[in-house]
Amino acid sequence: MNNIIIRPFIKEDRKSVRMISYETAFLGEDNKNIFADEEILADVLTNYFTDYEPDSCFVADDGGKVIGYIIGSKDIKRVRKIIIIKILPHLIVESIKRLLLFNKNDVRFLYHVLLSFLKGEFSTPDFSKDYPATLHINIKKDYRGKKIGKGLIEYYLSYIYRQGIRGVHLGAISEGAKNFFLNCGFSILYQSKHSYLRYILKQDTPYYVLGKLLCYNRNLEI
Numbered sequence: 337m338n339n340i341i342i343r344p345f346i347k348e349d350r351k352s353v354r355m356i357s358y359e360t361a362f363l364g365e366d367n368k369n370i371f372a373d374e375e376i377l378a379d380v381l382t383n384y385f386t387d388y389e390p391d392s393c394f395v396a397d398d399g400g401k402v403i404g405y406i407i408g409s410k411d412i413k414r415v416r417k418i419i420i421i422k423i424l425p426h427l428i429v430e431s432i433k434r435l436l437l438f439n440k441n442d443v444r445f446l447y448h449v450l451l452s453f454l455k456g457e458f459s460t461p462d463f464s465k466d467y468p469a470t471l472h473i474n475i476k477k478d479y480r481g482k483k484i485g486k487g488l489i490e491y492y493l494s495y496i497y498r499q500g501i502r503g504v505h506l507g508a509i510s511e512g513a514k515n516f517f518l519n520c521g522f523s524i525l526y527q528s529k530h531s532y533l534r535y536i537l538k539q540d541t542p543y544y545v546l547g548k549l550l551c552y553n554r555n556l557e558i
């Protein structure tokens with residue numbers, strides 16, 4: 337593991353980041369059985385970050401191979417705005433173009449996501465005032481548990497601190513991810529349950545919003 341470095345994202349990393357995001361999307365469940373269209377899923381998970389705010393993205397690199405990433409934003413409000421005005425329209429057009437290619441699993445997944453949405457399961461309190469930054473982190477399976485995640489988090493927190501941002505928050509959909517963030521000094525701001533994977537897992541998945549304040553105080557800056 338000695339060769340592993342954490343470095344800023346470059347555009348050549350885009351493909352690897354998208355692939356890892358797809359591989360890690362569903363709590364280790366076989367993705368093909370849940371949502372097979374890799375491009376659409378990777379667009380949903382990474383497009384804003386890699387294409388609209390690449391300066392806030394960082395990768396873990398093992399001898400030239402990307403084995404993990406943290407993709408983030410300094411401003412969650414901007415993320416939401418760009419997703420609504422740029423990314424969502426593109427995704428709708430792409431989905432319609434490929435509708436005939438969608439297999440029935442993809443349609444079933446989208447149906448369950450829509451049900452969860454209509455039940456209000458994706459509504460959360462707005463934490464953007466105190467915790468304006470956000471992040472997503474994923475490490476390839478073989479590289480987990482080797483402190484790479486913690487290294488990426490420290491690197492990212494130092495980056496947003498230097499940008500003068502007071503806090504960061506994120507959503508986590510597993511107990512493991514929640515425990516990792518608690519270990520990294522985050523606190524639970526909100527918790528609920530999501531039902532959109534119940535048809536596969538036979539149970540609801542937990543949903544946590546975790547946050548960390550960076551105690552930024554301009555008066556203390558020299």
Ligand SMILES: CC(C)(COP(=O)(O)OP(=O)(O)OC[C@H]1O[C@@H](n2cnc3c(N)ncnc32)[C@H](O)[C@@H]1OP(=O)(O)O)[C@@H](O)C(=O)NCCC(=O)NCCS
Pocket residue numbers: 360472473474475476479480481482483484485486487506507508509510511512513515516519520
């Ligand atoms: C969650 C994840 C990012 C953690 O990265 P990692 O490199 O495996 O974790 P680290 O080795 O840096 O662990 C740091 C600390 O967190 C703890 N930790 C990590 N994963 C944990 C888990 N699943 N449950 C409990 N504690 C965990 C470690 O024990 C370690 O504790 P220590 O510093 O006291 O020894 C990584 O495992 C991953 O990508 N998982 C799959 C996708 C995912 O859940 N992503 C998060 C989406 S919000």
